[in-house]
Amino acid sequence: MWMRVKRDGLLLLGFLILFGGFLMLIPWALQASGGTAAATPSPASIYQGKKIAWVDSYAPDYDWSQELEAGLASVLNPTGVEWQIFRLDMKRNPSEEYAVKKAAETAEKINAYAPDVIIATDDNAQQWLIVPYFATGTVPVVFASVNWDDSEYHFEPEHVTGMVEVHLVPQLMGQLDVLSQGSRVGIVAVDDITEQKNIEYYNRYFDRQLQIFWVEEKTQAEYQRLFLQAQAQTDVVLIGSNAGIGDWDEAAARAFFIQSTEKPTGSFLQWMAPYALITLAKSGQEEGSWAAETALRILQGTSVQEIPVTRNRTGRLWINLDIAEKLKVVFSPYVLKHAEVIDREAP
Amino acid sequence: MIRRIWNSIPGRFAIGFGMVLVLMMVFFLISFNQMMAVNAAAQKITPLGNQIYSLNNFAVQTMLLETSFDRYLVIGGVMDRDAMMEAMKNLERSLMQAQFEDPFKADMMSELGNLRDALEKIASISDDRLSRSRSINEGAITVYGHLNRIKSATRDLVRQTNENLNTMTLLQQSTINRVVSQFVVLTAALVLILLGSLWWISANFVRPLTLLSHAVAAFAGGDLTARADVFRQDEIGRLAQIFNHMTEQIQEQVTHLQQQAEDLAAAEEEQRNLNLELEERVARRTAQLQAANQDLEAFSYSVSHDLRAPLRSIGGFNRILLEDYSEKMDDRGQEYLHRVDKNVARMEQLIEGLLTLSRLTRAEMEMKKVNLSALVEECAAEAGSADPVRKVDWLIQPELNVNGDERLLRAAVQNLVDNAFKFTAKAAAARIEFGLLTVDEAEGRWKQGSPVYFIRDNGAGFDMAYAGRLFQVFQRMHTQDEFQGIGIGLATVKRIINRHGGKIWAEGQPGQGATFYFTLN
Numbered sequence: 001m002w003m004r005v006k007r008d009g010l011l012l013l014g015f016l017i018l019f020g021g022f023l024m025l026i027p028w029a030l031q032a033s034g035g036t037a038a039a040t041p042s043p044a045s046i047y048q049g050k051k052i053a054w055v056d057s058y059a060p061d062y063d064w065s066q067e068l069e070a071g072l073a074s075v076l077n078p079t080g081v082e083w084q085i086f087r088l089d090m091k092r093n094p095s096e097e098y099a100v101k102k103a104a105e106t107a108e109k110i111n112a113y114a115p116d117v118i119i120a121t122d123d124n125a126q127q128w129l130i131v132p133y134f135a136t137g138t139v140p141v142v143f144a145s146v147n148w149d150d151s152e153y154h155f156e157p158e159h160v161t162g163m164v165e166v167h168l169v170p171q172l173m174g175q176l177d178v179l180s181q182g183s184r185v186g187i188v189a190v191d192d193i194t195e196q197k198n199i200e201y202y203n204r205y206f207d208r209q210l211q212i213f214w215v216e217e218k219t220q221a222e223y224q225r226l227f228l229q230a231q232a233q234t235d236v237v238l239i240g241s242n243a244g245i246g247d248w249d250e251a252a253a254r255a256f257f258i259q260s261t262e263k264p265t266g267s268f269l270q271w272m273a274p275y276a277l278i279t280l281a282k283s284g285q286e287e288g289s290w291a292a293e294t295a296l297r298i299l300q301g302t303s304v305q306e307i308p309v310t311r312n313r314t315g316r317l318w319i320n321l322d323i324a325e326k327l328k329v330v331f332s333p334y335v336l337k338h339a340e341v342i343d344r345e346a347p
Numbered sequence: 348m349i350r351r352i353w354n355s356i357p358g359r360f361a362i363g364f365g366m367v368l369v370l371m372m373v374f375f376l377i378s379f380n381q382m383m384a385v386n387a388a389a390q391k392i393t394p395l396g397n398q399i400y401s402l403n404n405f406a407v408q409t410m411l412l413e414t415s416f417d418r419y420l421v422i423g424g425v426m427d428r429d430a431m432m433e434a435m436k437n438l439e440r441s442l443m444q445a446q447f448e449d450p451f452k453a454d455m456m457s458e459l460g461n462l463r464d465a466l467e468k469i470a471s472i473s474d475d476r477l478s479r480s481r482s483i484n485e486g487a488i489t490v491y492g493h494l495n496r497i498k499s500a501t502r503d504l505v506r507q508t509n510e511n512l513n514t515m516t517l518l519q520q521s522t523i524n525r526v527v528s529q530f531v532v533l534t535a536a537l538v539l540i541l542l543g544s545l546w547w548i549s550a551n552f553v554r555p556l557t558l559l560s561h562a563v564a565a566f567a568g569g570d571l572t573a574r575a576d577v578f579r580q581d582e583i584g585r586l587a588q589i590f591n592h593m594t595e596q597i598q599e600q601v602t603h604l605q606q607q608a609e610d611l612a613a614a615e616e617e618q619r620n621l622n623l624e625l626e627e628r629v630a631r632r633t634a635q636l637q638a639a640n641q642d643l644e645a646f647s648y649s650v651s652h653d654l655r656a657p658l659r660s661i662g663g664f665n666r667i668l669l670e671d672y673s674e675k676m677d678d679r680g681q682e683y684l685h686r687v688d689k690n691v692a693r694m695e696q697l698i699e700g701l702l703t704l705s706r707l708t709r710a711e712m713e714m715k716k717v718n719l720s721a722l723v724e725e726c727a728a729e730a731g732s733a734d735p736v737r738k739v740d741w742l743i744q745p746e747l748n749v750n751g752d753e754r755l756l757r758a759a760v761q762n763l764v765d766n767a768f769k770f771t772a773k774a775a776a777a778r779i780e781f782g783l784l785t786v787d788e789a790e791g792r793w794k795q796g797s798p799v800y801f802i803r804d805n806g807a808g809f810d811m812a813y814a815g816r817l818f819q820v821f822q823r824m825h826t827q828d829e830f831q832g833i834g835i836g837l838a839t840v841k842r843i844i845n846r847h848g849g850k851i852w853a854e855g856q857p858g859q860g861a862t863f864y865f866t867l868n
Contacts, residue, residue: 021536319484321481321484321485324480324481324484325480325481325484328480329480329484330420330480330483330484330487331484331487332421333416333417333420333421333487333491336420336484336487336488336491337491337494337495339488341488
């Protein structure tokens, strides 16, 4: 009898609990128009606690470094991932002794920082820091702005991937060919290692038919003389680097080229844009943003080996309206839509 | 109060239905709320979809204008210029027709105004285009700048609208998901509660009723120990208690009745055994009596038969003496011889009576329908013819038929009629009556339903103190001088009646007459 009464009591209690539980569901059920479901975690939560180190071969005031940083920041900052910049400043300190010492210090700082991914830009960073300290380590490395080819560093694909930097020769020549009266192409450039390497790769496109006018004495007068010579001997002239020419007068140079240009001219160097009809330069922002996106992919779990080494595919296009007026050139709609204008003012 | 409600079935049902009603109302309200939420989310999406459609149309018109401008820039013909300006109008029209909001619409109005100016400026350059390449390049850059800003602003707004749309879609999807999940959970909860209710109803009502019905069925099937194992405070519990109490009482009574039945059966068995024993004893005694009777009858017959020869011889020789030698004897001697002759005659009557009695006892019966009234009338006529002087008033009930042996019944009726005729000889107004007693008259006299016949007279009668000797052989109530007789007649009647399975008895008073009653099977 007592067991029966006890069972009846438990029955009633259970029923009331069930009923109460149902009533407790009501407030939850009435939230039908509540907030959105957090179906995917926010980027911040994915990269929480992750760190990226960017090794810049140069200094913050260097244009190229600024472009790279802008590209990196545009990708990394919205994600909330922690990243830190390590500058080697080797533009102003090109000596080997400095490079070795700076690289050792930087390596120590990076190890202390303990990043999950290292981004290293330009050849100096690869040569002096990545190869001796991190190329075979456990921290993945993403390189960028390595000129033309990375094979000389013998990176292991399991640890290192990146973007090699090439000049967009076919794209620039496609625009110049439309304006030229012939197929001969010449280039005027200061004779140094960088330009030699560049021209070596240019010549692969031109099937070794590129006429090269080396500026040996590294003076503005010689550069201008060789330009006139190239213009007389070819149908299209490429404006090469003026690096190392100590007496370069920009205003005089601009005036010279506006007045003297009679053939379509082009350049791959942004700082030479005031002197060429069309300039198609590499984009530090593209390389910086690619390196940042690749680093994020690695942080998300993609193995380094799955990301092949690539090369830059876009560039910045400038047109010089003064030279165009001189040459009576109306650019194609494509160029006019995408180009930045180089006017009489410096770019 | 709550306990009292809970302990009654209507109270429990009221509570249960109340809860179910509340649950259904809540369920309805929640479903309504969820439908409204889904509807609200859908209403937010529709304008965004319309805006995307308008933006796409605007973007297409922008692209068509850009294409027209590209063509005009490359070719520079009048038709291309007109097509370009028509595309410009279409673009402006698409902006005006779309219901865009500021600042986008205002910005676009401004851009389109500037764009129109730039286009018109380029369109006005019709001569020597190459010499005016700077103006064309600059104008084109301006046009493309406007177009790029328009496209960029359009893209931004499309992206923003898409984001809003995605957000709204996600919100709607989230709402739908939430609604679906809530519906599923609430439905599951409701189903759970309903299942609980069913289990509760089963446990509270069905199971106790099942137990009770099983107990009733078992009890009805003969299991008097069956009890409803239901211990509750409500009506079912009380019903079970009443049932259990009732079954206990019935069981007690049945047990008592069974005990009585067993006792009765034992008594019947004992009685049956006693009857059997008694029957055996009766049969044994009857057999002994029958054997004794047979021996006695055989003896009586033999004696009577054997006595007749010497008696006849005595009588014969006595008559010879009387006829041939009476003159040789004195009067005394003759007197003695007459006495011998008289006693021999009486002796012969006695022997004849005994032989008759013996024959009646041993004779085979032939049963048939016999008119008893006719027999009485015949016997009365014979008796009257034997003494024609006497006057007797005969009252004979006619047509009284019986089933019996006519010869034996005639002998019995003749003895009874002769007896009545004889004992009314001294009556002043003799009256002899034969008939059948009515039902009322026969009441208590013999077995219920058996017809009782009677012969009544108003003759000498007899003292009832000697009624027991009336039907015995050679027993007489009167002297030979008063009424002649040998005392065998009534014994003979009794023997005949008995052989017919009947009974005979007599009632009378001295001087008041006598009535002989008899029955026949």
